[in-house]
Amino acid sequence: MSQPRARAAVFSAGSWGTAVAKIMADAGSDVMVHARRGEIAEAINTRHLNPAYFPDVDLPVSLAATTDPAAALDGADYLVLSIPAQTLRANLAVWAPDIGPDTVIVSLMKGIERDTGLRASQVIAEVTGVSEDRVAVLSGPNLAREIMDGRPAAATVACPDEDAARRFQTACHTRYFRPYTSTDVIGCKLGGAVKNVIALAVGTASGMGLGDNAVALLITRGLAEITRLATAMGAHPATLAGLSGLGDLVASCTSPLARNRTFGVHLGHGLSVEEAMAATRQTTEGVKSAEAVLDLARAHDVEMPITEVISALLNDEVTLDEAAAELMQRPPRPER
Template sequence: MNRVAVLSAGSWGTTMAMVMADAGNDVTLHARRPEIADAINTVHRNPVYLPDIALPAALRATTDPREALDSADHVVVSIPAQTLRTNLTAWAPSIPTTAMVVSLMKGIETHSGLRMSEVITEVTGIPAERVAVISGPNLAREIAARQPAASVIACTDETAAETLQDACLTPYFRPYTATDVTGCELGGAVKNVIALAVGLATGMGLGDNAKSLLITRGLAETARLGERLGADPLTFSGLSGVGDLHATCASPLSRNRTFGEHLGRGMTVAQATSATRQTAEGVKSCRAILDLARRNDVEMPITEVVAAVIDGQITVQDAASQLMSRTPKPERYGI
């Protein structure tokens, strides 16, 4: 039996803690708020993020990260991407030296342009072969309801990825393995920005043709950036590419799509933030992704207009006009 620490108790972290407990692991979930930890331990529910989901009785919670990390074989991290460095700096001394660290986060660090696995290795000194990412169409509420789902576990060490695969395989959650960490992380980060764009189109009342255009061209610009950074192009046709992109752009459960819809209906960024309540990673990461693309001379027009809308540089209406007035190009330009 593996000892698993999950940091922390938002909807996705709680869901993965449930998955790994259902898979037969000894799981401790770190919750910042005592009332959440108490509820998980006593009534086996997360009253804030998944109030209607019955959690395994064996799943334990604590407000002490050191207690959660004690003797852990796997350390699963699920916090907002832009808070990773600060939190990980505090947690790093308590991470067991032999543990595998698993990122559930889908973002790019704003000031450095680093992917989440890169932040983990930089802050902790843990080698890349002991850092994995889980990515794919991961709408937490559906998985928490134990509906069928699949994901990719990516690690440069294939054996380590297979070990983690065994640790989260359940009748409803099917993980596949891969070694393309770069491609999986880029697919997970950029799809949030494209989902914002699809949400904008939805909020503006645009039709399915426009949304399909954004999804397919969004996948193209993700692949362009991935190719430049050394990712395997086939990754973007898989679960962590088109699979995650479709789920995030199509589902009303998607925070990023919902945030975009609020903007498309006339809300300000501040109003949309308040209405969405949970973190929409694309809002924080869009500028970092655009900066990364520009440093690598990669054209990402959808990401560019989304970043401009979030920064208040252009209106929602201007965004649509800018995209539709671009110079015509071959479909596969830059790839």
């Protein structure tokens, strides 16, 4: 006897939300995407494509869309959230009454809430009142464009409830997308959030023409910063050497498809934060989260010089040349 098809509600119809919706539909789930814009929902339903992000990619027929959040959530086994981290709390407060009692909530967000320093999974539990055992995280080196093209990728599904992690692993396992499981939600979330800040630094260095040695330096020492903060907050060090740590960091720091790196390149070319934002044209979580990450580092007495310099650069407290000099003029010390 065949198992009933899982039902997933994916909020929103942006690039990463659309990619995960496609993954889950290809894996055999019935997927309903919640789109804010009626024309996007109509295009998904009638033409089976998302004209705003992937007009050249056919979407599975088992993937539909609606602008009605209650309709999207009706009967959903999974609620997959892919919205800007800074808007999560307000939006979730509106949607929470329609979330089913057994729905597993999956966070795709890689940001830290600025006012509270909370990870998205913590915000979800706080706003909805659900146990954190029902909140999972999907994180890894996942560039949406490549996934939409069916190129191979992998990610980590982290959840305190191992059975829930395994079920969601099955719900998003396809011939091109391989998920692994973990119970280390803290490590997966911080790996994804802090790598955005490091990718800003790498992009800025690239835009300034500082060379590949500087890029390698920032990636390596950036991983050290991520690991220091994550382990201070309770993560397992091995998580940061995995897909949601090193893997995500490398993809975000080296690919021209990565939006945080792209934003940094614009900064390195001399654009202001506002000009870089307009040129990047997508939500750049590192810009929104840099100060919150630095606040977490200070609260846990963790040294994060790259994050500190990037936060200062974003706040116009240092120039590009001063930022580069500040990192290189730090007192020498043992590597470990």
